[in-house]
Amino acid sequence: MSVIAGTDEPVEKVLQRLKSDPARGLTDAEAQSRLARDGRNELPPPPKPSALKRFFNQFANPIVLTLLVAAVIALINGATQDTSGPFLVRFGDAIAIFLIVALNAVLGYYQEQRAEAALDALQKMQTPSARVRRDDKVVVLNAVELVAGDILEIEAGDAVPADARLLQTINLATEESALTGESVPVGKDARGQVPADAPLGDRANMLFVGSNVVRGKGRALVVATGTRTELGKLSELIRGAGGDRVTPLEQKLDEFGKRILLTCLGLSVLLFARGMWKGDRSWHELLLEAVSLAVAAIPEGLPAITTITLALGMQRMAKRGAIVRKLAAVETLGAATVICSDKTGTLTQNEMTVTRIHCGRRSYEVTGVGYDPRGSIVGDSGDIVDTPGKPLRHLLQIVALCNNAELDIDDNGKWCAIGDPTEAALLTLSAKGGLPKESVLPTHQLLKELPFDSDRKRMTILTLDAKGREVVHTKGSADVLLPLCTYFEDEDGIREMTAADRENIERELGRMSEQQLRVLAVARRILGKRPDSSPVSGPSFVDSMPAILPHPIELEESLTFVGLVGMIDPPRPGVKEAVAACARAQVRAVMITGDHKLTAIAIARELGLWDEGALALTGAELEKLSPEELEKRVEHVRVFARVTAEQKLRIVRAFKNLGHVVAMTGDGVNDAPALREAHIGVAMGKNGTDVARQAADMVIADDNFATIVEAVREGRAIYRNIQKFIFFLLSANAGLLVTVFVASFLDVPPLTPLMILWINLVTNGLPALALGVDPPDPTQMNEPPRKTNTGLLRTREYVGIVFVGLWMGGAALLTYFWPWNHGIGGAARVEERAAAFTLLALSPLLHALSCRSATASIAALKPKVSVPLALAIVLSAAIHSVAVFVPALRPVFRTYLMTGAEWLILFLLSASIVPGVELMKLVQRGGVGGRTLGPISRRSTES
Template identity: 45%
Template sequence: MNQPYAAPVAPLHAQEPGRAPPPELAATAAPPHRLPVDVVVAGLGSDAARGLTSAEAERRLAEYGPNQLKSAPETPWWRRLLEQFQDFLVIILLVATVISAVEWILEEPRESALPYEAIVIMAIVLLNALLGFIQEARAEKSVRALMALAAPESTVVRDGERQRIPAHLIVPGDVLLVEAGDRIPADARVIEDANLRTDEAALTGESVPVGKDAAAIDADVGLGDRKNMLFAGTTATYGRGRAVVVATAMGTEVGKIAELLEGAKKEATPLQKELDRTGKRLSIIMLAICAVVFATGLMKNPVTDLDAILSLFLFAVALAVAAIPEALPAIVTVGLSLGVRRMAASNAIVRKLPAVETLGAATVICSDKTGTLTRNEMTVRTVLAGGTAVDVGGSGYVPEGDFTVDGQPLAGRPDLTEAVERTLRAAALVNDAALVCRDGRWLVQGDPTEGALVVAARKAGLDEAALARLPRIAEIPFTSERKRHATLHADRDAPGTLTLCVKGAPEVLLPRCRQMFDGSRLVPLDDAGRAAVTAQNDGLASQALRTLAVATRTVQAATLGIDPAAAAAGRTGDIELPEDIEDELVLLGLVGMIDPPRTEAATAVATARTAHIRTVMITGDHPATAEAIARELAIVEPGTRVVTGAELRTMNEADLDAIVEDVRVFARVDPDHKLRIVEALQRRGHIVAMTGDGINDAPALKTANIGVAMGITGTDVSKEAADMVLTDDNFASIVKAIEEGRGIFDNIRKYLVYLLSSNAGELLTMFAGVMFAGLLGLASTNHGLFLPLLAAQLLWINLITDGPPALALGIDPKDADVMHRRPRRRGAGVIGGADWVRIAGVGSVMMVGTLAVLDAYYPGGLITLYATGTAPNPADEAMARTMAFTTLMMFQLFNVFNSRSTHRSAFAGFFDNPWLLGAVALSLAAQFLVIYAPFMQAAFQTVPLGFGDWMVATLVGASLLVVMEIVKLALRLRGGEAD
């Protein structure tokens, strides 16, 4: 158990205001930056080497709560429910309902035992509100789940082991391991550092990265001068370090600032903004039509008593409620959230919803090679030492494998064995990876390339004990600009002698080497020798092997001003290595590794090509290695080229624009080249998805239309800059995400076409029925004004057809040809010109069919009048209206299947969406209830229908499907893709 608090340290800036800290973390006057490291660690009851125990971390998490800033308070459920009644039309409908109920109360004598009209309209309004409430709650739940999936992670030491955990689980006392590119998750006191620097501009305004060290600062200084502290929300830009957490959540410095801020407002996505604009335009048009219908009804109605005016008013409001697509935002949110959850299940976490819209328009995927197109399980295959290539057996991270030369064991060649061990020893020393066996499986903690070197050294018998005699005392970290990593080691067997180990790109290290080993002899390395090594390196690279050069140098501790005894004991403090220490090196050898392509990557590249999406590989690897992998994955096509970073450096924007269309592989590139490539592709009109994992990839990720960060190897900075995070770092997941994005967009479009065409059918039917009632011979027995449908019937159709069937369209399976189409044109509206023509056509068919049935069943109608010449009565009017009511409902149910595709037959994949079939069955069952249940008949003024009547309504409704099947067949024969 950790020791209880005993030192005067004040870690509990972590506490929320008003919360008392636990006894072992009681705050005192001394802040952490003013105390020595060991005092701070002891005061936190932690251990600088082993961290907290898991049990203690759980206890503190329960005590302190998650390491998360407070967000705006969640809107209570009852308030969200009340918000469903804030729509202007709904309020008018409620007022009209109250007036209708009051009128029934005052009515003498009463025509019905209950105010059915008021009850029905109120019930439908409540059901609509409940449906909207459920949709919004579901969408909000989905978004919260996605936020949890996309939560950042941090590396800590617990139980003496390095662990990667979600940042919100960090507690005071946790020991953080920080590397360049990591987002600092909490305020922490530095324990040790290796040239660690952090960007604190967001917190302090400091424009340049701040160097960190572990020394106490015995002064009351500002945040910007607390160089032994790390602050939540800042970013490590260079080096690495270890620190103990002293503050979490609202107790951090950024938490104190957050206390002063109000909750941020949610930003609508471009799609939602577009739909909002569309909805408002439609609302204005439809409200105008409803006003015309209302005015026409008043002018045509010979009776203008309160009952007639109220009946017409209710009808006009109900028509507006039914016609205006007020459910658009909720349905779109549900569609987006369901689709994004499917993408998360496919290892692609969307951090920014606009990315879903952009995915369907992507034309180019710029992808890293290592870990994305390949397995990211580097394995050393060849060690070139002493001028001889030695093959290394085994695969993956299992430290088992034989060393052979031309198929013969290496054991019989002691000089070569020594050269190989010398090379692998240095490669394992200049290394930050660790090989661990967990649950019977060998894993690498750290960079896969460094892990491969550790595995190879272990195969050669160089375990941790063999390397311990050369403890690391200083280093110059690897950066993408330097392309090399150097570490300085003391030799416990030779006090005063220090060994520098360097690994890096061969073209970077070779110019710095002056000697090399030939067997056991040191020989000069001249230009001819470098050319020979370069040729050997090219030979390895042509086999798709990634190569690293390994070099060394011996220096005396005294020349660096280091006490030999302190160096041997590892007590050297911070050492600033001179820049020229990496010169005059001795080349030990080359190491050739392979990261095999993912088996699924080739299929994904082919799928992307079918979808008219270009795949471009951008890698820091050797051009020959990159091209070999690209050819294996069929990324390189005839007529395309490979361009190197060196070539890019000589190109201006015009030159790059001229060749970028023909390039499929960019090799040996610098991070800033990614940004130039993205901008060049965008200038050529492409929608670019760009992958990245490093801190230097952030500008390219932000600039790309879709920034894709790696979830496993990616830094926190790259994840925050990205629109999407891959949890498996797999290229196939990007292609799958694009497929899902296209499917999501299709389903939203399906719903919109269905909703607007169905609403158009309702609106046109009601408009024509009122405007041309006299021409059609439709005269009501009640007040003389004939309404094709009653207000309650209109609202009912809107409820049962715009509800379950429309929602089921949102989870319709993707069309089989979704990845055979060209990308959607960026900026194109969700509803195109052809869609509006289709909507108007479908609405017109519904209008003609519904009014024809109404007229045929109405004795005074144009068709029936010529046949019988009889006068209407209330029973005939109820029968005709019930038939029109049912026919319009059947039209809309058939329209659901028609709306699944704009060119594919409705019968193709008919049973692929069981939810849709269930929703249609539910709507039919509800319609049966309205027609045959006595209490529903009284409420909706319907009468029972016979089998023949149902056949008429069904056949007329099915005529829409017949007409649209003919249109779709014509489209398919013409080769058009309306989708």
């Protein structure tokens, strides 16, 4: 059963409908019955693919599937050959292909498993508990055992365990930023009447799971649990958003693989059909020749090297605090053109901080950020206030006394707030001024308290001070409190407030408001000494029980104005620099927040998000726009304020419809649907919700926005390196393809599939991998994002592939007609094939030196030679020599022991590719008189 109370219903009807007694609660028997009927109070875990499905997903790649087809053909061909031949000779080709496919699958599976394990560790959480009335007793239960009809007892510091209708409230306020994006606590009132269609943030008579109680206490009736809560509804919305997303890299690799597949199949069929038409050879030989051509056309190392490159990038990101859940998502941020960022907790610290004071006709700046009491109050002349004067001292006393929050140190040694963040910020201020709450409490005895409420917009306490005087301390909204003040305090004492005083206060209030500070006024009133009172001599403040005042207006009149306090939720350290880096990289940062429009604009200005011509839209304004109208305006909007989860989805979709690659950052439950819809969702791991982390592709473990910029940098470097080794592998394969295809028409022995696989995987694999970890170009963050509607390679690269293929292939074919003198009975074409095999193994190793840049000369690169690439070249050459010098392997690879002169000839032919490619680059740069593109000027050619 699912019974959710309407906020506009009288609470008596809700109690009657749920058959609950607010004094006694449910019986244990009834609670167990409802638990069995409705289920546990928890959200279902996100579905995860089985280990078997995740493993087989690694094969869902056109190149891998083509390799499997080639392996099957090689297997059939080996089985139909002379069974007396050596096993490795017959099945070596098939075994080699199957091994590389399996290696690729294992690597991909392992890395994704590691990412999930890291994320699971990050999402460890304690099971929440709840105080519940059962059988006329208050008991503490695991929150998952709550049912509709339970009566909750809540107070400051509690996490709300279920959606509940309030029955009683005493100065109750909750922090709902995870649900609404609003960082300011929301006052709650059990007596409030709320329309049925009121937004989530305006439902003052309701509590919602996912929020926290920051002050006061109350009693509430559970009306929804599990998936029936507002958080549960959002989780359903998350599951419906985004679907199975495909990253830009996955799209391009898929399209690229399909083109390679069609090319190699077409050429193989052509070669097989030609042989069958001639009819001078058996179908076994023709099939082997077709397989050789297919293997030559397919860059077998591409899936494995791509996987390894992405895996290494994933590990580098993890060291910087960015946990990526899917390999192909590693480079997606590098293509991002828009980053939609939540404000609270992502761009800002979610820690209210007092930054400015106006007191006694003087203004003060307050240093320090957050709830750490280390900081200073600095006068307008730049001097640190060590001994505050009377007005400032009274202000610090008032904000410490008129306060129900506490400061504490968490397990990580960081100061945190217990209670209302605004009151915690005031406690921090009093500590910075040398008057912490602990030193003020012993000198005052609490007599009465008027809690803050949304109607009065102020809090007042009455205390007995050390002189035996009754003193009223008040803090509240400046526009409400200022009219109640008739006196003014400065360094000369207390006097009647003049029109000039009031004008000066309002002018300072305007200045603070322009800075989008949240401003509170502070006032006091000395009622005089009670005849029966004695000075306070102990810490009786906390021991006394305040009475409820029947006529608060008698205290809150004829007040003495003491000062103004301005506070703000400050930006995170390093965020401004990160936003500037995004701007240089031509990545647009857009703030999406549930906060007020003016506050959001002020933060945007401070962070550098706001520029000339920028617009801000509220959720109400956005709701009036059609999808087409939103798409017309969204390009100029830098701030979206007071938006709902559904509206965040609209924003992301509008950017996507305009062709943008969208990254969405966030930490709240309300961010999760948009995280799922974006090309890549980036959740906060430290203060973020579990729902947001489950919906995201990437989790920032340290909640640092600057880590996102590092991820953008890493993503761009990874994509560029992928382009490098793809060009390298395809150009080397082009040489193989030319050699095999032309050799088949010249009726000379073509390279065997095992020879081709050896070149592709063993000798070419290491240089390709070294190119995949090439150091990033330091100028890449000054370039615009790459266009996602273009292929992995451009026309210039394809021209280069053809050029290199013809050059290498021509050099290899030359070995078939070179007058070798190997002393084995004349020009045996088998030995000439072995020479071509060695040339096609060595030539790509030297060609790799030119592949570090598509346009820049080797001489212009810095460093001249990459150490990993140099080691890879030397190691690959050494590995290939094993196939030539080890006698036992010569029959397998059809090689022979060459002379020193033959090695020299092959080396010179292999090395000729380097000046050949340099000449090609020179022509592409515009000839000798053209502009040389060094490593600083590669944006237009390599992005």
